[in-house]
Amino acid sequence: MRRFAFGLLTALCLALPMGAAKADPVQETILNQLEAFKADDFATAFTFASPSIKSIFMSAENFGRMVRNGYPMVHRPGSVRMLEQREISGSLWQKVMITDQSGRTHVLDYQMIQTPDGWQINGVQLLPEPGVGA
Secondary structure, three states, rough: OOHHHHHHHHHHHHHHHOOOOOHHHHHHHHHHHHHHHHHHHHHHHHEEOHHHHHHHHHHHHHHHHHHHHHHHHHHEEEEEEEEEEEEOOOOOEEEEEEOOOOOEEEEEEEEEEEEEEEEEEEEEEOOOOOOOOO
């Protein structure tokens, strides 16, 4: 029986398409930054910001203060779900649904840029809740 189970598991692994286990590097960047925020490691979180974001905030401490005050759902996410990724006017955008600690859901749009250091976050927009707006 054990041989059968091992053989079945091996066959399933071989049937997976190559690269199926690889995570999307854009999503990895966002998730790594969120993990750094959860640990209050603003120095690491700041490394995932693009050069233009770094030039605006000048330090990890300033960046961390902005996130704590302006994006509390990012600072302390309850759960995170990646939504669609798309290109708009030559820019790559990743939608992310974050449920905060109190259970409220937020959808954010991350603008991503590719740099010599890999994918970095060039901005984040909090999208309006469905049914809200002009």
